[in-house]
Amino acid sequence: MIRRLCGLALALALTAAAGAGTAQAETRTGQDTPGKRVYNGMQIAFGPDAPNLFCTIGAVGTDDHQRHIAISAGHCLGDPGKKYADREIPENVAPVYHRQDIGYGPIGYVRYFKDPEGSQTGHATKDYMVIxxxxxxxxxSQGPYLKQTGEVKYPQGPVSPNALKPALxxxxxxTTGNNEIITSGQTGVWYGTVMNNDNGIYRAPAPNKAGDSGGPVIWHVPGTDLPSQxxxxxxxxxxxxxxxxxTLQLPPFNxxxxxxxLADLRAxxxxxxxxxxFGAGFEVTANP
Incomplete structure (x- = not known):
C-alpha cells in the first residue's frame, strides 16, 4: 500500500558526497548560545560552503556513555584514501552543520561512517553514520512530521545479519507483507508496506529523493493513526x-x-x- 500525502516529483536517491578528509571545523558565535534543537528529519551539510551537498538525520539520542548522538547514512561521506572510513574518528575533522542554519557553526562531528565497499548505494547491510x-x-524526538517513541522491538522477527548471539x-x-513503515523527507510524509527484507534492508513504496539519505523511518504501530490531512x-x-x-528493484525505495x-554498533x-x-547502546531521546 502507498499513499501520496504531500509529495512532489521523485528524483535520484543518492546524495552527492562531501569529502570527510577535507572538512575543517570552524568556530562560530552561534555555538555560544545553548539550547539549539536537533531532531529527526533535520537536513545536515558537511561544509559551510557546500549546503547543497546534504543528507538528513534519522534519529537522535544518547549512547551508553551518555554522549549526544545522531544517526544518518554512511554513504553521505566519501573517503577515497580510506583514512577515516570504518574506524572511530575522535578527531574533529568532519564537522556537521544544520543546513538551514550554517551560521550556527558545527552542531557535531562525524565519529564513524561505513565505507560502501564498492557499492553505489552504500554498504549492503551497514550503511550508517554516527555523529x-x-x-x-x-x-x-519530534521531527517535522515524525515523533519517535524509542526503538522498534520485534521479538518474532528474523535476526539482523549484523547481530551477535543471542540477538536483542x-x-x-x-517481517514482510504485514508491517508498514512511515518516512519523511523533502516531499512530505509517506507510508507503505514492507514488501521485501534483504538482510535488513527494507523495500517499501514510500518514496524518497536526493538529500533524504539518512532520514527517519518509524514503524506504524497497528491501531495508531497514519499521517493524514x-x-x-x-x-x-x-x-x-x-x-x-x-534502486532498480520494485518497489525501488530502500x-x-x-x-x-543497532546490532552492528553492539558488535x-x-x-x-x-x-x-561512539553510538553503541544508542537509544532515541525521550525529550519532546
Missing part, C-alpha cells in the same frame, strides 16, 4: 531505520533497518578492547 552532537544542543529484540527485523500529516512510532537509496545499525563495541564505541 557526536555538541553537548549544549537540545535533543528532540531491537536487533530483529520487521486530519492530523496535519503527523505520526508517532518507534524508530525503525533510515533512508538508504533508490531503507536500512534500525536493527542492522563493534563488544570487539573494542576499551568498549568505547
Amino acid at each position: 557526536e552532537l555538541l553537548p549544549q544542543v537540545t535533543l528532540s 529484540d531491537n536487533e530483529r527485523l520487521l 486530519a492530523n496535519n500529516f503527523q505520526a508517532a512510532g518507534p524508530w525503525a531505520g533510515i533512508t538508504k537509496a533508490i 531503507y536500512t533497518s534500525s536493527a542492522n545499525i 563493534r563495541e563488544a570487539a573494542d578492547p576499551a568498549h568505547n564505541i
Whole structure:
C-alpha cells in the first residue's frame, strides 16, 4: 500500500558526497548560545560552503556513555584514501552543520561512517553514520512530521545479519507483507508496506529523493493513526531505520533497518578492547 500525502516529483536517491578528509571545523558565535534543537528529519551539510551537498538525520539520542548522538547514512561521506572510513574518528575533522542554519557553526562531528565497499548505494547491510552532537544542543524526538517513541522491538522477527548471539529484540527485523513503515523527507510524509527484507534492508513504496539519505523511518504501530490531512500529516512510532537509496528493484525505495545499525554498533563495541564505541547502546531521546 502507498499513499501520496504531500509529495512532489521523485528524483535520484543518492546524495552527492562531501569529502570527510577535507572538512575543517570552524568556530562560530552561534555555538555560544545553548539550547539549539536537533531532531529527526533535520537536513545536515558537511561544509559551510557546500549546503547543497546534504543528507538528513534519522534519529537522535544518547549512547551508553551518555554522549549526544545522531544517526544518518554512511554513504553521505566519501573517503577515497580510506583514512577515516570504518574506524572511530575522535578527531574533529568532519564537522556537521544544520543546513538551514550554517551560521550556527558545527552542531557535531562525524565519529564513524561505513565505507560502501564498492557499492553505489552504500554498504549492503551497514550503511550508517554516527555523529557526536555538541553537548549544549537540545535533543528532540519530534521531527517535522515524525515523533519517535524509542526503538522498534520485534521479538518474532528474523535476526539482523549484523547481530551477535543471542540477538536483542531491537536487533530483529520487521517481517514482510504485514508491517508498514512511515518516512519523511523533502516531499512530505509517506507510508507503505514492507514488501521485501534483504538482510535488513527494507523495500517499501514510500518514496524518497536526493538529500533524504539518512532520514527517519518509524514503524506504524497497528491501531495508531497514519499521517493524514486530519492530523496535519503527523505520526508517532518507534524508530525503525533510515533512508538508504533508490534502486532498480520494485518497489525501488530502500531503507536500512534500525536493527542492522543497532546490532552492528553492539558488535563493534563488544570487539573494542576499551568498549568505547561512539553510538553503541544508542537509544532515541525521550525529550519532546
